[in-house]
Amino acid sequence: MxxxxxxxxxxxxxxxxxxxxxxxxxxxxxxxxxxxxxxxxxxxxxxxxxxxxxxxxxxxxxxxxxxxxxxxxxxxxxxxxxxxxxxxxxxxxxxxxxxxxxxxxxxxxxxxxxxxxxxxxxxxxxxxxxxxxxxxxPPGQSLTRSGARPGDLICVSGTLGDAGEALRWLGSPGSSAAAVSAVCQRFLRPTPRLSLGMALRQKATACIDVSDGLLADLGHILAASQVGANLDLAALPLSQPLKTLAGTRALELGLTAGDDYELCFTWPERAGNPDQLCRDGIPISVIGVIESQPGVRFSNPPDGWEAPKNLGYQHFTA
Ligand SMILES: [Mg+2]
The missing domain is CATH 3.30.1330.10 (PurM-like, N-terminal domain)
Known part of the structure; x- marks a missing residue:
């Protein structure tokens, strides 16, 4: 041909x-x-x-x-x-x-x-x-990484870490468990949050898609906006299939694994409850707050938890 x-x-x-x-x-x-x-x-x-x-x-x-x-x-x-x-x-x-x-x-x-x-x-x-x-x-309405201000809520759509877990299972024959196909589907057919992005115009102060991992991508917002963050680890949205497959690794995957293509955005409290942004049953989770002090601090860590030390995290140390 x-x-x-x-x-x-x-x-x-x-x-x-x-x-x-x-x-x-x-x-x-x-x-x-x-x-x-x-x-x-x-x-x-x-x-x-x-x-x-x-x-x-x-x-x-x-x-x-x-x-x-x-x-x-x-x-x-x-x-x-x-x-x-x-x-x-x-x-x-x-x-x-x-x-x-x-x-x-x-x-x-x-x-x-x-x-x-x-x-x-x-x-x-x-x-x-x-x-x-x-x-x-329309001019002046697009979302950027640079507008986050102290006091803004840090929000994320959907769940994090699923696609990262999928990398362990893709192509392994015999892994037909429902949890495995759920996380693999998240890697193979990620859902771009297009209607959410348009709904955030003129409301969210900053936005990024999570392609490289939450800490790395939120880090781009923090650097561009010259602010820091306090993340509530108990609020990180982790799916049941991820928890089933990854157990105690689920939190680290949620913080550092990429490929989920959820949106992470900052939301001023004057804009109301971010729950108004739910589209197609995709939850919106408030996972922290923007602070003026640079760097990232973590609230509610599980017992014995240590902050991840991979590249995404290095970028943050205050
Ligand atoms: Mg991107």
């Missing part, structure tokens, strides 16, 4: 239904888009490398799903409405069944999250996927 047949078969369908403002999409030297009036353009680009960001033997449908969801999560973190996406795919061999699976996963998630593909490129080489997502937000 030549490049043009491959574009026609796998990539053109990913442009449907087209996004608002599309002048021309896949198949020309450039795509051309007219930015809807009253909106700013937000862009983010992410690269996933086989063996680094995902196990080399991951199913192609899951890989397509995960790539789209991970990229969309950056739009959620900024409060942007998904608009469209550009795809660059490098793969070792043009394996038709792999391509069909990858395009299927990508297409299902792109339609679910409202991110039609407007252009791209495929080349031969080690398996690498790059997606550039583009979103829209």
């Amino acid at each position: 030549d490049e043009f047949e491959s574009i026609r078969r796998y990539w053109l369908p990913l442009g449907e239904p087209p996004c608002d403002g599309l002048v021309r999409g896949i198949g020309d030297d450039c795509s051309e888009l007219s930015i809807p009036p009253g909106q700013n353009l937000l862009q983010s680009i992410d690269t996933l490398v086989s063996g680094t960001h995902f196990p080399a033997d991951i199913h192609p449908v899951d890989l397509g799903w995960r790539a789209m969801a991970v990229s969309a999560s950056d739009l959620a973190a900024c409060g942007a409405k998904p608009w469209n996406v550009l795809l660059a795919l490098t793969l070792p061999t043009p394996d038709q069944s792999w391509l069909a699976g990858f395009a299927r996963g990508l297409g299902e998630s792109s339609r679910l999250y409202g991110l039609p593909v407007v252009g791209g490129d495929t080349t031969r080489g080690p398996l690498t996927i790059t997606l550039q997502v583009q979103g829209l937000c």
Whole structure:
């Protein structure tokens, strides 16, 4: 199959239904888009490398799903409405069944999250996927990392640590327990919190998506906002499947494991009860408070608990 047949078969369908403002999409030297009036353009680009960001033997449908969801999560973190996406795919061999699976996963998630593909490129080489997502937000309303102020509540959506635990189980045959499939699903098909991100516009003072672990990502908010934090370890949202599988390691995974793609945001008390932000049954947990003193302090540690010493934590020491 030549490049043009491959574009026609796998990539053109990913442009449907087209996004608002599309002048021309896949198949020309450039795509051309007219930015809807009253909106700013937000862009983010992410690269996933086989063996680094995902196990080399991951199913192609899951890989397509995960790539789209991970990229969309950056739009959620900024409060942007998904608009469209550009795809660059490098793969070792043009394996038709792999391509069909990858395009299927990508297409299902792109339609679910409202991110039609407007252009791209495929080349031969080690398996690498790059997606550039583009979103829209009215001027002055997007979320940043730099607005957290002392007294703001620190909140997180969903549960943390599940995807980190999944890395122990992915690809291990025979692990069909419900708890295992629950955490693996969280790694393979993370849910970008897009409607939550948009609901946080003009309310949350700072926001980030948890891709590298809570301590590392909250650390970016603290550094950009020049503040510190007190975290209530008893309030960290840990799922039952994670507690079942990880036992006493669950808390550390919740603090330091990445890949969950929940939103961590700071919320001024004047904005009311953060419970108003619950969407689709996804809980919002208040896990701490912003303080003026730099660094992170921990409340309610379990007996004998020691603060994690990995890289995410080093960044914090006051
Ligand atoms: Mg991010």
